[in-house]
Amino acid sequence: xxxxxxxLILIIAAVIAYYATKRQAQSWQASRDKTKLDSLPxxxxxxxxxCTLLPALIVLSFWSFIExxxxxxxxxxxxxxxxxxxxxxxxxxxxxxxxxxxxxxxEKNSNDLFYEKAAVLIERYSSVSLxxxxxxxxxxxxxxxxxxxxxxxxxxxxxxxxEKTAVYFLLLSALVAILTxxxxxxxxxxxxxxxxxxxSIFDFVFGTHWSPQIAIREDQVxxxxxxxxxxxxxxxxxxxxxxxxVAAPLGLISAIYLAEYxxxxxxxxxxxxxxxxxGVPTVVYGFFAALxxxxxxxxxxxxxxxxxxxxxIELFAGLVVSxxxxxxxxxxxxxxIMPFILSLSDDVISAxxxxxxxxxxxxxxxxxxTVWKVVFPAALPGIVGGFLLAISRAIGETMxxxxxAGVAANLTANPLNSVTTVTTQIVVLLTGDQEFDSIKTLSAxxxxxxxxxxxxxxNILALQIVRRYREQYx
Amino acid sequence: xxxxDNMDLDQEISKTVGSPLLESKVRIACRDVNVFYNKNxxxxxxxxxxxxxxxxxxxxxxxxxxxxxxxxxxxxxxDTIEDCVxxxxxxxxxxxxxxxxxxxxxLRANVGMVxxxxxxxxxxxYDNVAYGPRLHGLTQNNSELDDIVEESLTKxxxxxxxxxxxxxxxxxxxxxxxxxxxxxxxIAVKPEVILMDEPTSALDPIATATIEELMSELKSAYTxxxxxxxxxxxxxxxxxxxxxxxxxxVEVDETGHIFTNPNHSLTENYITGxxx
Ligand SMILES: Nc1ncnc2c1ncn2[C@@H]1O[C@H](COP(=O)(O)OP(=O)(O)O)[C@@H](O)[C@H]1O
Ligand SMILES: [Mg+2]
Numbered sequence: 102x103x104x105x106x107x108x109l110i111l112i113i114a115a116v117i118a119y120y121a122t123k124r125q126a127q128s129w130q131a132s133r134d135k136t137k138l139d140s141l142p143x144x145x146x147x148x149x150x151x152c153t154l155l156p157a158l159i160v161l162s163f164w165s166f167i168e169x170x171x172x173x174x175x176x177x178x179x180x181x182x183x184x185x186x187x188x189x190x191x192x193x194x195x196x197x198x199x200x201x202x203x204x205x206x207x208e209k210n211s212n213d214l215f216y217e218k219a220a221v222l223i224e225r226y227s228s229v230s231l232x233x234x235x236x237x238x239x240x241x242x243x244x245x246x247x248x249x250x251x252x253x254x255x256x257x258x259x260x261x262x263x264e265k266t267a268v269y270f271l272l273l274s275a276l277v278a279i280l281t282x283x284x285x286x287x288x289x290x291x292x293x294x295x296x297x298x299x300x301s302i303f304d305f306v307f308g309t310h311w312s313p314q315i316a317i318r319e320d321q322v323x324x325x326x327x328x329x330x331x332x333x334x335x336x337x338x339x340x341x342x343x344x345x346x347v348a349a350p351l352g353l354i355s356a357i358y359l360a361e362y363x364x365x366x367x368x369x370x371x372x373x374x375x376x377x378x379x380g381v382p383t384v385v386y387g388f389f390a391a392l393x394x395x396x397x398x399x400x401x402x403x404x405x406x407x408x409x410x411x412x413x414i415e416l417f418a419g420l421v422v423s424x425x426x427x428x429x430x431x432x433x434x435x436x437x438i439m440p441f442i443l444s445l446s447d448d449v450i451s452a453x454x455x456x457x458x459x460x461x462x463x464x465x466x467x468x469x470x471t472v473w474k475v476v477f478p479a480a481l482p483g484i485v486g487g488f489l490l491a492i493s494r495a496i497g498e499t500m501x502x503x504x505x506a507g508v509a510a511n512l513t514a515n516p517l518n519s520v521t522t523v524t525t526q527i528v529v530l531l532t533g534d535q536e537f538d539s540i541k542t543l544s545a546x547x548x549x550x551x552x553x554x555x556x557x558x559x560n561i562l563a564l565q566i567v568r569r570y571r572e573q574y575x
Numbered sequence: 576x577x578x579x580d581n582m583d584l585d586q587e588i589s590k591t592v593g594s595p596l597l598e599s600k601v602r603i604a605c606r607d608v609n610v611f612y613n614k615n616x617x618x619x620x621x622x623x624x625x626x627x628x629x630x631x632x633x634x635x636x637x638x639x640x641x642x643x644x645x646x647x648x649x650x651x652x653x654d655t656i657e658d659c660v661x662x663x664x665x666x667x668x669x670x671x672x673x674x675x676x677x678x679x680x681x682l683r684a685n686v687g688m689v690x691x692x693x694x695x696x697x698x699x700x701y702d703n704v705a706y707g708p709r710l711h712g713l714t715q716n717n718s719e720l721d722d723i724v725e726e727s728l729t730k731x732x733x734x735x736x737x738x739x740x741x742x743x744x745x746x747x748x749x750x751x752x753x754x755x756x757x758x759x760x761x762i763a764v765k766p767e768v769i770l771m772d773e774p775t776s777a778l779d780p781i782a783t784a785t786i787e788e789l790m791s792e793l794k795s796a797y798t799x800x801x802x803x804x805x806x807x808x809x810x811x812x813x814x815x816x817x818x819x820x821x822x823x824x825v826e827v828d829e830t831g832h833i834f835t836n837p838n839h840s841l842t843e844n845y846i847t848g849x850x851x
Binding site for chain 2: 454459460462463464466467470474475479
């Protein structure tokens, strides 16, 4: 009997418990002396269901969580050969045994009698464990139901009890979410500390030479010289700047048009479309960047180059646009965040109260004077907040850069060269087979930490600005 | 007060009683003004009314009777409402404000407006007052602008409180101060008429008293039309009072006359009902 089946049966039991306890409560209500219930019958039902389901569920998940480890420990303790061996050997052997168990004992697929013995033992323990699990879970479920059924009286405060359980449940969910995030942050932090114990923070942040591949060989002379992340952060900034140059004016101006000038009919159609556009997976944009925009630009560069050669125009001659360039990536990233900026700015502009518009019009200003002199300044803090959010999105973006800007860590201000970004390098560092504790892998955590700190600061700034702006009108 | 039947009502208020028209010194004149929202919803019916120079006219009546709608006709703010149609003749100093020659933007500079809820722009106090003069290019240089700002704030009775904090945001003032800032903003462009739509309904009694005092002072230079739901306020500050009912102008007369000896039973009901 698998966990899923047990769970299904528990749920069915809970449903039955719900109706049974609810029935009981209703029968009091309908009885001749018209007993007044403390809560609606529904709540008695919920209480019954919770008592039936919750304790059993807790035991079920706890048991499933630890049963594997307990069985392994028992098996290990039974065989001297296992308990004597070291940790990594042990895990290999145990894996092998488990494979035998899973493929079925009947097939003679192992020539070692020892493995077979161990496998038989595991299977025996497993079935005992399963039996105990099923028995205890169902027993708890029935006990829980009986408890609920005996506990309820017309005076029983079922609604309060249910409410309280709901609060604990919500708290638990919130805790899981928060703890997961905290766990991620701490693991990044600890790995980064391990990295910085080998490479100084100063070299990492300000070093200009990034070539983590070289450093794998321990006898390498320059084994510490390859982790200057400055070009990566610079590449990130360069591409984000290009993206914002594209997206900020376009998005803002369209937002002003949509919020202030467009007919409501148009706005109601355009706004949802933009929101869909903002949800297109970035790999699609990356595709577009790598296959369309990049080659188009390098073609254009070649054309200009020929033109420069034949007419001896210095500027164009010698112009080389690689098909992977910061410009291509930045342009496409700009297209990606444009709808995001548009949508945020449109919300902010629409939130400016009409009383300000009326006030300005009544002073004798035209529509556009009102928009530029009153509405826009009033919305500016919110718009800036939106920009910051957009920038932190651009900084975190990976696929477009990976596909369109390349992986070469050049320190250049020329947008026509190929550059690389922090996120791309993290991907490059961690794809393929890696030793987990090599310095190369650790450097990915340091990069992630840098990225995390940057976007965190940007987001806090943005939220602060947006909040202050909100307070102004509320 | 019960209205038995629309026929009765129409007869009862088909013609404005009192003295809606003036012989001389007319600043705003309305003749057969009708206002429609959404083509078939009529908010104002056949209003004939003169508003005298350097007078305060108070418009009173139950809410929804069209006071704001009529007020917004005088500076053509109703133009900004889609599907709102204003029909009939409205003259400012003898000129039809709907004629092609009149630019509503220029009209609005001549007919200032103060709203129910104070709505200072989220700019500094100085920039709030300087908004209109800058917009209409009223000044040649900064010192002239400074003078206008000081003069307007002084007239609005706000100069003493704000002269040391002109660069602070106008939204940081108290409600009463904000409303006086809005009045200063309106008079900075030197309008002839100031329209006020329940300017004190969001304010406490002390701030209200300050603004009422201010209006009496402003009367010498401006024509003021004020919508109010406080009859005490109308009685205190206005020269003439107009009573509206369901979009009709029921009665207009000298304020003293209206409040002591109204001619129309609807006016009397409203006044006595409220005075209780
Ligand atoms: N923008 C609008 N669109 C449609 N109807 C409106 C609009 N503004 C006001 N009205 C209607 O016109 C009538 C008069 O409104 P209003 O002038 O605001 O009354 P008052 O200011 O006397 O309370 C009301 O019935 C109101 O529902
Ligand atoms: Mg009104």
